Amino acid sequence: MGFDFKKRKNELLEKHEAVLICTFAQFEPNFHYLTGASVDGSYYLLTRDSETIITSRMAREYAEYQGFGAIVTPPPSSANKNKSRALAETVSKILKKKHISTLAVEVDKLGTRNRLALRRFGKLKLVNASETLLLQRMVKDNEEIRLIRKAVQLAKQALKELELGGKSERQAYFWLLEFFSRNHANIAFEPIVAFGIHTTFPHSVPTDTRKGRLPALIDLGARWRNYCSDLTECYIPGNCKPELAAYEEVKNIFYDIIDNSPDFRNTKDVNEFAKSCFRKRKLPELPHSLGHGVGLQVHEYPNFRRIKPMRLLPGMVLAIEPAAYGLDGGNGKFGVRYERTVLVGKKGFREL
Template sequence: MNGTAPAPFTADDHRARMERAVRQAADAGLAGLLVAPGPDLTWLTGYTPPADTERLTLLVLTPDRDPVLVAPALEAPDAERAPGAPALTLRDWTDGTDPYTATAALLDPAGRYGVSDNTWALHLLALQRALPDTTHASLTEALPMLRAVKDPAELDLLAAAGAAADAAFEEIRTVPFAGRRERDVAADLAALLLRFGHQRVDFTIVASGPNGAHPHHEAGDRVIGHGDMVVLDFGGLKDGYGSDTSRTVHVGEPTAEERRVHDLVRAAQEAGFRAVRPGAACQDVDRAARAVIADAGHGAHFIHRTGHGIGVTTHEPPYLTEGEEQRLVPGMCFSVEPGVYLPGRFGVRIEDIVTVTADGGRRLNDTARELVTVE
């Protein structure tokens, strides 16, 4: 998708985001930010250039001038139509000219700049040749919370994406599982996400039986059988904002052990959710969920962090993991998704997107967390 973001944000919204980014950059000791095509550029300006362009496109944010978007002339018309275009200056360049010299003129020759993580090495190295005394830092490392706190409009979009993913789950639980390949059920899930309003599907994990013990299993040709536990993890982008939810279903009646493990993960997920509140550290949520699983003797079988942020991408800061002391504030959104994975046997994961409120947390997913049986 090129041109403008589908979300309903105005030039003033994008101007405020760019001003916030400049302030945060200054607080982090940076001379400014260099933002290449990707989620940061879309969030800041509403502009999404062609994904495969090799020509330099770069948003330059510094405290001493208005935002400048350096872009190739042949793509300038799309940039001019972006929602954030009135809040910035467009400087286009034509093939056969040197865009790096023009961009270098906007920068402090000895400054330190935050650079978006997906900037092409080709472009950054060329800028370094033009300004050899500048230094750079990864934007995720320098400003990890830049997009983390969502405004009310963003929260509405995330809630709508979560509701669409929930609708997909309610539909998928009614289709046959037994006798079908994992990839067939995954294709059904992808089609349902699109039917319920997603423009992009990022992942549809369908992990049956022993494959469920691999958290990021790629749906394959394994035929799902009666008696299988099946982990479903799926999401994508709807109107520019992400969904991501996991539920674990069982084909036919589960064994007592399978029910115990599922109930354990459900209790851990509830404990993680209850730990969400303003002022708590990200690691507190991880610790709350992990303690429930560890106390039941399955600590070694919970092999990933408890959660990750979500917004204009389906994975972004903050990360709910041990050692992350970032404090939660209202408007942050992230997954809470503990799991237990028994190698060679089965796995269980339950995941909701949660937003921090003034006095706790609110789930953006609402489907049953109890063990659902399918045919």
């Protein structure tokens, strides 16, 4: 199995005749999505009949090693004098030969100086490709789903093997890092490990607080072959009755969402149903989104907080995370959250 990069590029080029992708970091989701490669500190220019890497002398050989034939390195003198102008002139020279005057760019990554240079020196009209790429990546193919499923399996295994007795938040955090390293995976994000009152803070940072008889909340995700998972689970001692009851409530909300998912057409439907579940159980309103898309990034489209609802389509992968915070328990304030990664199918959601 593998990815159909040609199909992905053609789909993008149906909307834009030329696209410039930034590859500043070692892993850039859009660049990886289109090519499967990684060349940092560079730019990727895609047109209907060519693809070019614009990079430094340092990264040129690595780009060649990954199979890119057309590689351009701006002259050192011009690059040092004004890197943005050198980029603009290089891109303009390529596009002028193809009679292309409009360039789609990642506005959120390209930076103001580069955008101004492309307009001024490159004489190019710029349009935003960021939204196009997020929408294109939203529906996963079978290979992407396979990799996400593996990432989910690893995260669930970590939650199963994690023993909190006697550990501090920080010790549990480092155990999780070691677990993923031992299993040849990366973390999708910094794990959240919270005990006691720290569970009431959605993004608590690990401290030296020890578990003891306190409730615990663990939010973690694995990254397997660049694809992510996102799960949250609570560990609650039997003597913590209010915490156990609240945790059962949010778990029930999650499974009510799954059971009713065949009726959902868009993100608004999911949100409205979840809100009714929270009101019915007299739980406080969520301070964060009920869910989000998962893929090459742990947070991607569909976005559940957009004013305009996003249509749910088969092949989307979501994290659904009902939660309640600031509740009163035997050990003071606490929070609970239950989160799983799910696949949208023709007949509703299915937990991965």
